[in-house]
Amino acid sequence: SGTLVFDLPADHGSIRYAPNLDGTSIGGWRFNAQTIPAAAPAAAESVPGADATAVVDQYYQDLNNHDYWAAWQIGGSNLSAGSGYSAWKAGYATTSYVDASTSLNSDGSVQVSITATQTDGSVKTYSGTYTVQSGMIASANIQQLS
Numbered sequence: 001s002g003t004l005v006f007d008l009p010a011d012h013g014s015i016r017y018a019p020n021l022d023g024t025s026i027g028g029w030r031f032n033a034q035t036i037p038a039a040a041p042a043a044a045e046s047v048p049g050a051d052a053t054a055v056v057d058q059y060y061q062d063l064n065n066h067d068y069w070a071a072w073q074i075g076g077s078n079l080s081a082g083s084g085y086s087a088w089k090a091g092y093a094t095t096s097y098v099d100a101s102t103s104l105n106s107d108g109s110v111q112v113s114i115t116a117t118q119t120d121g122s123v124k125t126y127s128g129t130y131t132v133q134s135g136m137i138a139s140a141n142i143q144q145l146s
Contacts (some may be wrong), residue, residue, distance in 0.1 A: 016069070052132035053102045056110045059137060060100040063092060075130075075137025094119050105129065112142070 018024060055074060062071035068089045072080075080088040099115045114126040128142035 051135070052108060052110050052130075053104050055132045055135060055137060056100070056102050056112060056130050060098050060114075063095070063098055068092065075132075078136070078138055079140055108132075114142070 059071050059074050059076070062068070062074065068076070069085075072085055072088065076088055077085070095116050096119045097117045099117075101113045103111045105111050109129040109131050111129055112127070116124045116126065118124065123146075125145040126142050127145055128140060130137050130142075131139045
């Protein structure tokens with residue numbers, strides 16, 4: 001037990017423990033650091049769920065980076081309907097790139113508009129909301145539009 005301190009170029013992401021020669025991860029951690037100014041205004045502190053959009057944005061960044069394990073850890077596991085990591089990851093096999101536009105709703109949920117470009121060049125669009133709790137995506141209500 002103890003404390004590890006990492007000086008990293010990003011304020012959120014994942015660290016994987018992969019001591020095997022084949023690069024297989026046997027553990028990992030998600031981090032989401034917050035830098036708080038010494039004299040932060042009270043209004044900035046009172047915005048509920050202000051970092052919820054950052055969590056959803058990170059989820060899509062992880063998907064676009066094909067870092068599926070990181071996306072799984074930040075909430076993909078809660079979106080898999082119990083199918084498990086391999087089946088969930090396979091669901092992105094024909095997705096080339098995802099453009100997601102997020103905004104915070106008054107109830108703290110994250111509104112998202114998604115354009116998913118497939119490997120064959122076709123495009124699928126989606127819209128819906130994510131619920132973020134304790135820095136992770138807890139649930140989603142996403143509908144395919146086209």
